[in-house]
Amino acid sequence: MAQKQKQNTPHFVTIKGTKEGLILHLDDKCSFDQLLSELEAKLIRTPADDTTSETQKLSVNVKVGKRYLSDNQKDILRKLVYQKKHLLVDEIDSEVITKEKADELLRETEITSVSRIIRSGQVLKVQGDLLLIGDVNPGGCVMATGNIFVMGALKGMAHAGHSGRKDAVVTASLMNPTMVRIADKYVQVDKDNPTIDIIGECAFFDEGSMSVKFDRIHILHQIRPSLNRL
Amino acid sequence: MGEAIVITSGKGGVGKTTTSANIGTSLALLGKRVCMIDTDIGLRNLDVVMGLENRIIYDLVDVAHGRCKLHQALIKDKRFECLYLLPAAQTKDKHDVEPEQMKKIVQELKQDYDYVIIDCPAGIEQGYKNAVAGADKSIVVTNPETSSVRDADRIIGLLEQEDIEPPKLIVNRVKAHMMENGDSLDVDEIVSILAIELIGVVVDDENVIRASNRGEPIALNPDTKASIAYRNIARRILGESVPLMSLQQDKGLLKKMKSFFGMR
Numbered sequence A: 001m002a003q004k005q006k007q008n009t010p011h012f013v014t015i016k017g018t019k020e021g022l023i024l025h026l027d028d029k030c031s032f033d034q035l036l037s038e039l040e041a042k043l044i045r046t047p048a049d050d051t052t053s054e055t056q057k058l059s060v061n062v063k064v065g066k067r068y069l070s071d072n073q074k075d076i077l078r079k080l081v082y083q084k085k086h087l088l089v090d091e092i093d094s095e096v097i098t099k100e101k102a103d104e105l106l107r108e109t110e111i112t113s114v115s116r117i118i119r120s121g122q123v124l125k126v127q128g129d130l131l132l133i134g135d136v137n138p139g140g141c142v143m144a145t146g147n148i149f150v151m152g153a154l155k156g157m158a159h160a161g162h163s164g165r166k167d168a169v170v171t172a173s174l175m176n177p178t179m180v181r182i183a184d185k186y187v188q189v190d191k192d193n194p195t196i197d198i199i200g201e202c203a204f205f206d207e208g209s210m211s212v213k214f215d216r217i218h219i220l221h222q223i224r225p226s227l228n229r230l
Numbered sequence B: 001m002g003e004a005i006v007i008t009s010g011k012g013g014v015g016k017t018t019t020s021a022n023i024g025t026s027l028a029l030l031g032k033r034v035c036m037i038d039t040d041i042g043l044r045n046l047d048v049v050m051g052l053e054n055r056i057i058y059d060l061v062d063v064a065h066g067r068c069k070l071h072q073a074l075i076k077d078k079r080f081e082c083l084y085l086l087p088a089a090q091t092k093d094k095h096d097v098e099p100e101q102m103k104k105i106v107q108e109l110k111q112d113y114d115y116v117i118i119d120c121p122a123g124i125e126q127g128y129k130n131a132v133a134g135a136d137k138s139i140v141v142t143n144p145e146t147s148s149v150r151d152a153d154r155i156i157g158l159l160e161q162e163d164i165e166p167p168k169l170i171v172n173r174v175k176a177h178m179m180e181n182g183d184s185l186d187v188d189e190i191v192s193i194l195a196i197e198l199i200g201v202v203v204d205d206e207n208v209i210r211a212s213n214r215g216e217p218i219a220l221n222p223d224t225k226a227s228i229a230y231r232n233i234a235r236r237i238l239g240e241s242v243p244l245m246s247l248q249q250d251k252g253l254l255k256k257m258k259s260f261f262g263m264r
């Protein structure tokens, strides 16, 4: 193997031009240092590279196969590709993730069920979806990175998609909240504000009006088909 | 070995002290040995409502700091041989007592008394923590007002984190005509929000204030609805099943009261 490498030029690095743009394939069996040294050798800077202006810069996608790259290694890679060829790395695409990340993704799709009343002053926060078997009282608050399903009465505040998922929804058997938030959007329900009227049992972010809306629960299967996991 | 019941509410002025005095008195009327503790340090008034303020020599803080023996600080009631009060200190700070010290005092009292009734100060800080520290059970007092119910809910949430039985509810200062007109929350609504067991409903009655001012808890005078309500609460504490509003003559309300009874 070592001999073979000496004879032929190693080919841990290949560049391909595709319809989607430039793709840099990096072998996933050699060491990271080997990759770097081959990149050094292969990406030869031509005078043309230096004359390309900022706006003309090409971007490249890097595919690393089954290699896991730390953030630090990704940085090194980006810098090297840019230094050598003035190519901007768009995306570093790996087929593997850490266990931690996998657990996180799993939690994101999990439903946590909780059976109690969320009382005034209490905050219940979960990762993924929340199934609350109980009420949220005035002054109480439930938060989830995913959807929130309240089997009882929602009389306090609910914040779905609290780390940014705009497609998250809130449902409640009895929808009578003080506030509903979806990602960074919110709707305050105020007895003196007749413009918001709560109809139905669900709340979602409406792209059209860029606001949180209430509606009957049966419309969810049209607007959020991903809720079906059958 | 007796049991310790803390009377709490979150909000001030809803009737904790009045309730403590009247439950204490009613339990004594039923022949139980009772000791009441006022934990509202700096704002004591259970002694006033009981008409015992002139007899205070030592107080709770003195006991906690070992400046006197527990029995030296206890004041015997004017009317009952079996009713005592451990008064709060007036001039000191609530931080002068620690939950651990309270636990010890309550534990000691439970050896000698059937019931230890702990009158809790308003708020959710040190004073509340002291009051709850030694309790086995709790009663939450609320008025039929949104703000009071909100605070009761907050307190119930905190009590649920303690190692004590689920709290029971007293709705105090109920005005029948306001409930009927929808001008105040009705008892059904309150129970449905707070979702704990209702142990009594006490009407708003000037006689309660009059009696407190005289230093004679209303429970001593059986002619009023409020008095009967407190006595019934005491009987329910003893485990008797007393219908909730047999004393309500009001027709409309009677119907409603029957439905609470159905809920229990």
Ligand SMILES: Nc1ncnc2c1ncn2[C@@H]1O[C@H](COP(=O)(O)OP(=O)(O)O)[C@@H](O)[C@H]1O
Binding pocket: B009, B011, B012, B013, B014, B015, B016, B017, B018, B019, B172, B173, B174, B202, B203, B204, B205, B206, B208, B209, B212, B226
């Ligand atoms: N059922 C009632 N009817 C009329 N007045 C009441 C009743 N209960 C309490 N009060 C009055 O309300 C005021 C506050 O009561 P208090 O027991 O001192 O409250 P807290 O101890 O919760 O601060 C007092 O003046 C008391 O006499």
Ligand SMILES: [Mg+2]
Binding pocket: B016, B017, B018, B040, B045, B120, B121
């Ligand atoms: Mg008081």
